[in-house]
Amino acid sequence: MRISEGVEWAAHCCLLLDWMGVDEPVSTARLAAGYGLPPAYLNKQLQPLVRAGILTSTPGKRGGFRLARSLEDITLMDVLTAIEGPEEAFRCDEIRQNGVWADLPESAFRAPCAIDAAMRAAELEWRRALAARTLASVQTDAELQAPYLRRQVQDWYAEHYPAHTP
Template identity: 65%
Template sequence: MRMSAGVEWGLHCCLTLAWLGDAEAVPTARLAAFFELPPAYLNKQLQALDRAGILTSTPGARGGFRLARAPERITLMDVVAAVDGPDDVFRCTEIRQRAGGASAAAPEFRRPCGIASAMRRAEMVWRRELAAQTLADLMADASAASAERTRRHFARTSR
C-alpha cells in the first residue's frame, strides 16, 4: 500500500501547528520553508485539510493555517482521508469472471471474491489502527526537544 507524500506532509504540518498552538496562523510559505517543500503543492494539501475541517485558514497578509480542533480530536485516518481521499485502497474488478471464469455458472460468482474479502479485512485493520491514533498521541510520542526546537524556529522567523 502506498500513500501520497501529501499524507506525510499533512501530518507533519498538523503536528507543527499543534505544537505552536493558537498563537497565530502560520502561512503556507513558512511551513514550506521549514520542511523544504514546494509551497504550491503543500498549499494543496493544506487546503484539503481545511476542507475536511482539520485545519482552518485565515486569508490575508496575516493569514495562514491553524488546527481547527483539538489534537485529541484529529486522527491519523482523518488526515489520510482528507489528503488521499476516502476510497478503498483495493478495488476488485472481478477479473475472475473473465477469461477462465467466463464459462462458469453465475451462482459461482454470488459469493464475494476471496481476494477482495481478504484485502477488505486487511484494509479495515489498517483504517481502525489509523483511526485509533490521534495527533495528541503523536505529540506525546515525540521528543520534547523536537517540539521546543519547532517552537523556537517559528518564534525566530515570526513575521
C-alpha cells in the same frame, strides 16, 4: 498501494502548528520553511484539511492556517481521508469470471471472491488502526524520541521569523 507524500506533509504540519504555540494564522511559507517544502504545493495539500475541518484558513497578507481542533480530536485516518479521499484502496474487478471460468453461469460467482474478502478485511483493520491513533499520541511519541522538539521548533521560528514568535 502508496499513500501520497501529501498525507505525511499534512500530518507534520498539524504537529508543527501545535508546537509553534501561536494563536495567529501561520502562512504556508512559514510552515513550508519548517520542513524545507515548496510552499505552493504544500498549500494545495493543506486545503483538503480545511475542507475536512482539521484546519482553518484565513485569507490575506496576514492569513494562513490554524488547527481547527485539538490534536486529541484529529486521527491519522482523518488526515489520510482528507488528503486521499474515502475510497477503498482495493477494488475487485472479478477477473475470476474470465479465462478458465468464463463459461460458468453467473450463479457460480454468488459467493464473494476470497481475495476480495481478505483484502477488504485487511483494509478494515488498517483503517481502524489509523482511526485509533490521534495526532496527540503521535506527537507524544515524537516528543519521547526528542524531548526538546517543541522548544527547538519555537527557537527555530524565533530565529527565522522573529516578528512571529510565540
